[in-house]
């Protein structure tokens with residue numbers, strides 16, 4: 001049993017969280033399975049219809065009575081804070097705030113509802129800002145990760161954030177997939193790990209089979225850091241790059257973002273169609289961590305295996 005300030009603060013068994021991945025990359029099944037296994041399942045609510053989010057939370061609650069989280073990307077979704085909190089997550093998970101947003105006021109609304117706040121940051125300055133605003137858990141996210149990321153590697157940002165906000169619990173994110181990773185995160189002073197790419201390659205993840213296959217096939221060298229996906233979506237993501245699989249579509253448009261923005265509507269439709277059929281043509285947000293993922297597994301098994309492996313690793317390190 002690995003008890004940390006994170007497991008104590010959140011009231012769960014294991015120091016493992018699944019990332020709240022927006023745009024339909026998580027589901028009630030995934031979140032319910034992770035939480036039921038003793039981790040923290042987090043639903044990504046950004047860019048989804050409110051009714052769909054409510055359905056997903058209902059489904060997760062059918063699968064578990066344990067704590068779960070809901071994530072919002074603050075820069076784009078502040079107007080959805082109240083209805084998200086009304087779904088009564090135990091954890092309100094947030095990330096990517098703009099400088100002009102009032103984090104203290106947003107976090108206070110969550111606290112009034114009895115929620116704990118878990119905020120993800122790519123730089124230490126943002127960790128201090130979130131801690132001052134009253135966050136209960138900080139997620140320090142490194143550049144290895146999938147999706148939107150900053151520029152600093154996990155080994156550096158995790159350590160920086162731990163030093164800056166201690167004794168607040170810190171989760172390490174970006175590049176973590178297994179028990180060795182969890183043990184390493186604990187050695188860096190973190191209180192657990194948050195994993196995105198690993199949980200996309202699970203039975204319960206609601207992404208296409210081609211997406212899961214691409215993660216399993218990856219040796220970690222086939223990703224690229226770019227802003228291409230934001231040029232395509234038209235979303236103004238403060239301070240972020242995005243790590244994507246280097247698909248044929250990405251190869252075709254790298255360095256041609258002005259033209260991409262001009263063709264946005266047509267290309268967005270094309271990408272959606274590719275996504276269904278062929279991993280080589282679509283747009284897939286995956287981390288370097290894909291290089292350590294060899295199979296699609298049930299999400300609950302992932303949680304249990306990470307913890308068992310970490311306990312073994314820690315035991316072999318000696319007294």
Ligand SMILES: Cc1cc2nc3c(=O)[nH]c(=O)nc-3n(C[C@H](O)[C@H](O)[C@H](O)COP(=O)(O)O)c2cc1C
Nearest residue numbers: 019021022095145146147174175195196197287289
């Ligand atoms: C497909 C995808 C979507 C993501 N969406 C979000 C999101 O909506 N909100 C958020 O806070 N983080 C999001 N993330 C980032 C994760 O929270 C996490 O930091 C990252 O996946 C960790 O790196 P890993 O993929 O190596 O585990 C997303 C990541 C991926 C791969």
